Amino acid sequence: MTLDANAPTDQVELAELPSYIREVKAALNALLGSGGDIGFTDLSIAAGVTSLSIGTDLTGYGVEVVKVTGTGVATLATILGGTEGNIIIFIFQDSNIDITDGVKSDGKFYLNQLPALSDFTPAQDDILAIVNIGGDGASTYGYWKELFRTISVK
Helix, strand or coil: CCCCCCCCCCCCCHHHHHHHHHHHHHHHHHHHHCCCCEEEEEEEECCCCCEEEECCCECCCCEEEEEEEECCCEEECEEECCECCCEEEEEECCCCEEEEECCCCCCEEECCCCCCCCEECCCCCCEEEEEEECCECCCCCCEEEEEEEECCCC
16 A cells, blocks of 8 residues: 555545544554564663674564663774664663764764764663675675764753
């Protein structure tokens, strides 16, 4: 089923709106009922960890929201095993995890903020969203490009 982004129009009869609502609900239920390739992970990272792996630490959903805490200080430099297009959204629960900016290869993080090749040191409630570019899900890891970050101000 394909949803029409242009429907309903402003001129549609009020009586027709329930059919549009049912169509949207059916499409959303189909997406969510099949797993929808969207998932949530609650991840605790041990002190000294430098790399995460899809299939071990992370699930590999198309879009994965990760609530992450650190049991000690860890500086992440890579995520191994990603497939091009995977999106990971980290929601940091403390300030124990740092993210190292790298180059476009080997599962490294490729962050947007200056200065280049510097760490991102998130605080509690900060968010970092990244997307995999060039990974094949096996031995070619590609790199993880930053989509956005949101810094908590509270």
